[in-house]
Amino acid sequence: MPFEKSRSAGYLANHMARLFAHGLAQRIKPLGLAPAQFMTLLELWREDGLTQGELVARLDVEQATMANTLTRMARDGLIERRPHPTDGRAQSIHLTDKAIALEGPATAAAAAQNDVALAGLSEEERSVFLDTMNTVIHAMKSAPMPK
Amino acid sequence: MPFEKSRSAGYLANHMARLFAHGLAQRIKPLGLAPAQFMTLLELWREDGLTQGELVARLDVEQATMANTLTRMARDGLIERRPHPTDGRAQSIHLTDKAIALEGPATAAAAAQNDVALAGLSEEERSVFLDTMNTVIHAMKSAPMPK
DNA sequence: TACGCTTGAATAGCGTGCTATGCAAATTAT
């Protein structure tokens, strides 16, 4: 039997993530935000002044990816990189007033996209779905890489 | 209450898809393949000689994305672009022997990645999970774009 | 037939992910 893409978790995950990203991008574009910037802001709204390394750990992206995202965010006036008070190698990342003001509208946009995506599911189904994604993420993170 | 990323479908979808892509990439790299190439090959293994436009429709990516992926695949000796027999604007995309030979190992690699990801789930849970992803995908594809 | 619209594909430019390097500051070991 052929490899059926609509029965492949990986294929579906990719397709679903592209649709989520596209929908979110459309919704936050008017705010001057892009998806990776939003994701980063989620952490900084929760706790300002994190280092790049802390953001890397919390968002599970590579250090180089975060460095580039932060560069674009600084360019766009969302963050400021300040010298770290105690570690001369590090910087602390601080939100600008502009970025602080975006928390409400941006999280509302993300919630709206989630609502559209999950529209066909009951509360119970939504909860199971989120739990399952967390389980799958954990499985892949703890699996040893093949050879 | 704060926007909780581990309870956001979009955030989890993104994270999960990155992990899937990374795992698949590691597994098919020895075959000389990258994820988007594998996805494209899935369609061509099923039916050779498709046009770029047909691939775009089946994989739900933008035309420009597919054009670039096909260019890389031609560069890597996986496909050949031949003039379309009846439409002077189009080309038909044909697999090389090399690409044909990769079907077994590549689909096995993808299946292995899916297995790792779904390891913690029962058969029933896996089935529900795939169904739900298909439902969510459909919901986002049919939702009108905001404003 | 000729003009105009549609359609298949390429290209440019950018965001976001990755790996691989390089460098300077900090830390550890000798």
Add this chain to the structure above:
DNA sequence: ATAATTTGCATAGCACGCTATTCAAGCGTA
């Protein structure tokens, strides 16, 4: 205290996704 290692970040280079633009070939219609 000096040397070696580790750690924080930047940069280069590439895959892949997107939007926007351009061009040529096909198709319609006046």
